[in-house]
Amino acid sequence: MQNTFKSLSNLLFPQTCIGCAKLGSNLCRDCAIQIHTPALLTTRINLLVFAGTRFSPLASQLILAAKEDNNRAAREILANSATRALGYAMRKLMINSEGSNLVLVPIPSRNSINRSRGFLHTMALAKLIVASSQMPTIQIINCLEHSRKVTDQSTLNNQERLRNMAGAIIVKDHVRIPISDRTKVFLLDDLVTTGSTANAAKTALEARGIGVLGVIASCAS
Ligand SMILES: [Zn+2]
Numbered sequence: 612m613q614n615t616f617k618s619l620s621n622l623l624f625p626q627t628c629i630g631c632a633k634l635g636s637n638l639c640r641d642c643a644i645q646i647h648t649p650a651l652l653t654t655r656i657n658l659l660v661f662a663g664t665r666f667s668p669l670a671s672q673l674i675l676a677a678k679e680d681n682n683r684a685a686r687e688i689l690a691n692s693a694t695r696a697l698g699y700a701m702r703k704l705m706i707n708s709e710g711s712n713l714v715l716v717p718i719p720s721r722n723s724i725n726r727s728r729g730f731l732h733t734m735a736l737a738k739l740i741v742a743s744s745q746m747p748t749i750q751i752i753n754c755l756e757h758s759r760k761v762t763d764q765s766t767l768n769n770q771e772r773l774r775n776m777a778g779a780i781i782v783k784d785h786v787r788i789p790i791s792d793r794t795k796v797f798l799l800d801d802l803v804t805t806g807s808t809a810n811a812a813k814t815a816l817e818a819r820g821i822g823v824l825g826v827i828a829s830c831a832s
Contacts, residue, residue, distance in 0.1 A: 629673055629684060630642035630673070631669075637684035637688075638684070638688060646664055646670065647664075647692075648663075649699075650662065650695045650698070650699035651664075651665065651699075655809065655810065658809055658813060659826070660825060660826045661703070662830050663696040663828070663830060665832070666830045666831060666832040670802070670829070670830040673688055674801050674802055674830075677689055678728070678732050681729075687739060690736050690740050690829070693736060693828065694740050698744070700824070700825060704795075704824060704825075711793050711794070712750065712795065714751075714795065715749055715751050715798075716796060716797070716799065717731070717734045717751065717799045718755060718798055718812050719731065719734075719780075720733070722757055731753070733799055733801065737799055740827075755812055755815060755816075757780055764807070772805050772807035776807040778814075779808075781815050782815050788821055790820070796824060797825055797826065798825070798826040798827070801828065802831070802832070803832070804831075804832045809826045
């Protein structure tokens with residue numbers, strides 16, 4: 612019965628691949644293979660970046676669909692990628708999930724963008740990661756916000772981006788972050804390019820005495 616219903620709804624509302632628009636599913640086999648790569652480690656400005664996959668046109672499509680269309684399937688694929696990155700980070704840094712308090716701090720979009728979208732993209736991503744990682748003890752702390760308008764980054768070079776982002780992210784005043792020796796803090800983002808945004812987030816947390824082990828990202832360029 613359920614299958615009949617499923618095939619009927621597929622007939623009425625055919626699913627297409629988010630990556631290449633091929634009919635049949637949210638992500639076709641070819642696109643799935645392309646995105647399900649082994650996780651990778653790269654560095655940006657003294658920051659370890661653990662990414663589920665390398666940035667690609669397909670990754671860009673998925674990010675756009677999740678962010679701009681609030682597409683749940685796309686967000687799940689990005690969360691899946693970030694979960695692989697988190698697992699890789701834990702192995703690489705020899706973190707034992709049993710004995711640690713893992714904390715994910717989502718890097719927020721600008722306040723005006725959050726308002727126009729009506730949801731918090733990286734926060735939604737964090738929730739899916741916790742749900743799928745089988746590590747129920749991960750804490751999500753949504754403590755960062757943008758302090759001011761920054762110039763659009765797309766035309767800036769790396770040095771200019773760093774200057775542009777310096778001090779642009781702050782820790783919300785009313786948030787208290789419980790920190791102990793067992794606390795392992797990671798930033799979370801969908802995409803890391805130059806790392807200037809992640810670096811601003813790290814600097815803001817460090818100013819509050821909170822050390823950051825690295826960034827967990829769905830993808831990195
Ligand atoms: Zn496809």
